[in-house]
Amino acid sequence: MTIIVGKDSSNTRKTIKSGGRSISFYSIPAAQAAGLGDFSRLPAALKVVLENMLRFEDGGRTVSVDD
Numbered sequence: 001m002t003i004i005v006g007k008d009s010s011n012t013r014k015t016i017k018s019g020g021r022s023i024s025f026y027s028i029p030a031a032q033a034a035g036l037g038d039f040s041r042l043p044a045a046l047k048v049v050l051e052n053m054l055r056f057e058d059g060g061r062t063v064s065v066d067d
Contacts, residue, residue: 013026014030026055
């Protein structure tokens, strides 16, 4: 199944290989390194929401740091 994802303007999309398959995910530490904020104290449930926002970021309609 193919899922259409966003632009990844902060370069947070990472790939790991497991069992001969490539799996992509959006890294919260990479978002932190890109200067998007300090997420170290964010509750796990909100980290799931953050990862989803990184995944579907569209460069305009989603909330950015400048908003």
